[in-house]
Structures are given as structure tokens and as C-alpha cells.
Amino acid sequence: MQIRDKKSIVWFKEEWHDGSKPIMSSMSQSYMHGSTIFDGARAYNNSIPDLHKHCERLINSSKVMGLILPISKEKLIELCKEGVKYFEEGAELYIRPSIFCDDGFLIPDAKSSKLAITIFRAPMPSLDGFTAMLSSFRRPHPSMAPTLAKASCLYANTSRALAEASENGFDNVVMRDGEENIVEFGSANLFIVKSDRIITPEWNKTFLNGITKQRVIALLKEEGIDVLETKVSEEDLLFANEVFSTGNFGKVLPVRKINQVEYEVGSVCKKAISLYQKYASTYSI
Numbered sequence: 001m002q003i004r005d006k007k008s009i010v011w012f013k014e015e016w017h018d019g020s021k022p023i024m025s026s027m028s029q030s031y032m033h034g035s036t037i038f039d040g041a042r043a044y045n046n047s048i049p050d051l052h053k054h055c056e057r058l059i060n061s062s063k064v065m066g067l068i069l070p071i072s073k074e075k076l077i078e079l080c081k082e083g084v085k086y087f088e089e090g091a092e093l094y095i096r097p098s099i100f101c102d103d104g105f106l107i108p109d110a111k112s113s114k115l116a117i118t119i120f121r122a123p124m125p126s127l128d129g130f131t132a133m134l135s136s137f138r139r140p141h142p143s144m145a146p147t148l149a150k151a152s153c154l155y156a157n158t159s160r161a162l163a164e165a166s167e168n169g170f171d172n173v174v175m176r177d178g179e180e181n182i183v184e185f186g187s188a189n190l191f192i193v194k195s196d197r198i199i200t201p202e203w204n205k206t207f208l209n210g211i212t213k214q215r216v217i218a219l220l221k222e223e224g225i226d227v228l229e230t231k232v233s234e235e236d237l238l239f240a241n242e243v244f245s246t247g248n249f250g251k252v253l254p255v256r257k258i259n260q261v262e263y264e265v266g267s268v269c270k271k272a273i274s275l276y277q278k279y280a281s282t283y284s285i
């Protein structure tokens with residue numbers, strides 16, 4: 001299949017197709033009741049950092065939602081790498097394996113689980129950073145939503161919050177939980193630097209404990225730099241010396257402004273970017 005001029009491709013039913021191929025019926029349980037799960041890895045600079053961890057998280061998400069991965073983890077990793085090679089060398093791509101099911105009504109029938117791997121062009125965002133506002137929306141408690149999965153049904157909350165930010169002239173949002181703790185950005189994890197301490201919200205199961213977040217913490221620790229995982233208040237955030245995000249889409253990005261508070265791109269953020277870029281370069285496709 002020649003796809004050099006294509007924006008996306010999808011692996012479904014044992015072969016690769018143009019990304020526009022329909023894969024789900026309007027009668028599918030996942031279409032009607034939102035049981036689809038997915039994960040996202042990045043290909044850039046001829047590297048796919050932590051692809052195996054993204055595939056492992058997809059499997060964990062499927063268990064939370066009552067679905068199953070219909071192939072082995074090893075085969076999934078192999079297919080993701082295979083799909084990237086349909087694009088030109090060095091292409092900046094988003095790799096999104098997803099699992100949905102056709103059968104069942106309110107409860108998914110795991111035996112009908114299907115896998116689709118979508119790969120599409122997605123330029124890496126600028127390292128100039130982004131702006132954010134404190135959202136009026138809150139992340140749900142794990143007793144209220146399947147927060148331990150990377151599930152499509154959770155993203156209505158994110159979409160509404162990001163729409164709110166856009167309407168107010170911001171790029172992203174800062175999300176809180178039901179107890180008013182700062183937990184993350186709308187689409188990434190959050191770090192602050194305050195009084196020479198690097199701090200990130202402790203994982204309380206209301207938000208995704210990101211793969212890139214954990215990788216950055218580990219890389220900083222290897223350099224003898226500790227990260228404190230603890231509760232973060234609005235005051236902590238707004239009086240921080242620097243703020244940055246970690247996430248699969250942008251990896252490590254500085255934050256320029258939250259509400260009306262402006263931040264410099266500090267030395268810790270620059271260090272985290274450098275360490276991650278060096279680490280990513282070791283993951284050749």
C-alpha cells in the first residue's frame with residue numbers, strides 16, 4: 001500500500017487501510033455506550049519512546065472496561081512499528097491503538113473486542129510553551145468514572161474544559177479534583193518548581209498517571225534531582241517559579257501563563273526537556 005501522501009492509516013481486520021476506512025457499526029456496543037479504550041504513542045526523530053509501556057497500558061485499560069486485546073502485546077508492538085514505516089523517515093506521528101466491541105448492550109461482550117491501530121501525522125508542538133486557565137470543571141472521583149483506564153468516555157470532561165479555555169483565549173486548562181486539589185492540565189500532567197523544589201500532584205486516581213510523567217521523574221532522579229509527589233494547591237501553582245507539562249503529545253513543554261500569572265521558562269524545565277530528548281533518541285524504530 002502506497003500512503004506517502006496520506007494523512008493517516010489504520011490497521012483493522014489483519015491489514016492496513018487508508019485512515020478514512022469505517023471500522024465501527026452504529027449498532028456497536030462501544031459506539032452506543034462509550035466503552036472504547038485507546039492509548040497513544042509518539043513517533044518522531046525516528047524514535048517511538050516507551051512504546052511497550054503504552055501497549056501495556058492499553059491492556060490494563062481493556063481490563064478495566066471489560067474488553068480484551070485480541071492479539072498478543074508483542075504482536076501489537078510489532079504492528080505499531082510496521083505502520084510507522086509506511087511513512088517517510090523521521091515523520092512526526094501519533095500512534096493510537098484502540099479496542100472496542102460490537103456485541104453486548106449496557107455490558108460489553110469481551111469476546112467481540114476488536115483492535116484498530118490508527119497512525120496519523122501530528123507535528124510536534126513548539127517548545128515556546130502554552131497558556132492555561134483554571135477550569136470550572138473537575139476531574140471525577142474513581143467511584144464515579146473509569147479513571148483507571150484511558151477510556152474515550154472520560155474525554156467529554158476534557159473536551160468541555162478545553163472549549164472553555166479556548167473561549168477565554170487560553171491554550172489549555174488546569175484541572176482540579178473534587179477536593180480542589182490541582183491535579184493536571186486538560187491534556188497533560190503538571191509540574192511546578194517552587195522554592196527550589198520540583199513538585200507534581202500525587203496520583204489520587206482522578207487523573208492519568210502519565211507514562212511521560214513517570215519517565216521524566218525517573219530521568220531527573222538519575223541526575224540526583226528529586227521530585228516530590230504531593231498535594232498541590234491553587235496557591236502553590238500561582239506562586240510557583242516555573243511550571244511545565246509532561247505528556248505523550250508534546251513530551252515536555254513549558255507553561256508561559258496561567259490565568260494572569262506569567263512564568264519564565266526555567267532551568268528545571270530546560271533540563272527535563274534535554275533529558276527526555278536524549279532518552280528518546282535511544283528508542284530507534
